[in-house]
Amino acid sequence: MNTRPDDSGTHDDGIRRIFGVPVSLPGLADARAHLRGFEPENPDLFVPRTFGAGWNLNVGAVAVKLGLIRPDDSLPDLAEHIPPGVAGALRVAPIVGGAVVAAAGVRAALTHKRLPSNWGITFKPTRWSSGPAAMAAPVLISAGAGAWAEFSARQGSEGVEVDATAAAQALSMQAMSLLLITAATRRADDPQSSRLWPAAGIVAAPVVTTGVLVATVRSALRQLDGSLRGARTDKNG
Template sequence: MTENYVRAVGAHLSGLPGADRRRALSALSAQLDELADAGLDPETTLGHPAEYAAHLQDALAGDSASHEPRWRILGLPVETRGPVSAEVRSRTWDPANPRLVVPRLFGLGWTLNLGALAVRLGLIRPDDADEDVLAHIPEREIRLAQAVPAAVAGATATALALAWRTLPPTVASGFGFSGRPRGQAPRWTLTAAVALGVVPALWAQRGNAQPEERLVRAASATSLAVISASVVAATVAQARAPRGRWGLLTAAALPAGTAASLAVLVVPLRSGLRRAWRSASAPAPTRETS
């Protein structure tokens, strides 16, 4: 049944580029396996293959022009609006956009589209983050996602406070590719590294927004909190063991922050997806006749 549904959907996606078609069908196959484990019928839950394929094509062909930066310098995108713009923030979570690399939130260059990464890893389908699925995410899980950056930032601030008296007046300032410090700075500059995690974590706690926006804020804040933690950990470790290459901890922050941010987004979304499936497959209530 699962293979037949995938083949039927694939037949209606012949107009998509080959790579996009393969990724979409691979993600669909993984989702159908979950439906089968839950005892749910694919067509009842997702709709007729032709309808599902049409919906998927609409999602993949969505207009992304509004997500483009306003200026370019020598072909490089330049963004000045920054992460305070919801439109700009949405670039980092756009499952319908197959591009892994998108213009960064502020400044010159590019950043990672976590939505495209989640699709390529088979964690979600390009059209999973729709309003119905988001509406089924429990409020408790959204609040837990918002608490992740606060927990990381709080642990970083606590660790620095405990180590503060043992630090020398000057500490490492920046690290090179070898993991060695590039310079020295007063130890109070570490408070700026802590603020890099604390301020976005507090911003992510705001609840006056739609579920997807709250999750995107939490994911962005989580990434910054992990970077903050890595800088503080590397600097404190370098002060205690100057011969070490502790700056390599900051290099590890990128994959660690990406994984943590992805979890903050995908775990609640998949929870909402499961609840949306159950709701769609539940029998309609019948009226009692007297």
């Protein structure tokens, strides 16, 4: 998918710009928009957000630069070749992830009267709230991400069991939420606790997205290679 704008300022997939900033409103329900964050064929490191205004990191381009995949390893072309076991795991994982984050959030809220609810650029808490109030955001975000991934899978093309990009993005948000919950409880228990926990929460999102999608692409390539080998064997036999 090409996300570069034409002379009118409108991208070929309908993305518009306001004062040079890309704005996408229907992105959450648009399967094409989900792919913007994983475009190995697009060398641009930053691409329009799936939903809202601004840019996201193109983890597909990052994976290519790291030598993990090739530029022509396009997920839409490989979607039908994702092994059933991998597709099933991607379908279930965001639901399980949402449940795990919810359990961690409820436990943290019940065992701590006050928890950090906002972090500054130096990864120190800038605001504290009651336990339930502090845990509401990560729990709701994780639950919403899991529901979005399932909705996207059901809205997908015939023959494609899962929206891999939506699942990967949901898992990345859930991993980030879980690490931030851990950071909050550790800070509440020990004011001198390491700042690495909230930092890890921020870094987790692109790392998890990249890892899940690269693994999915590689599994699809292996499945496709096996199918082609089998077809050649049958033909020669």
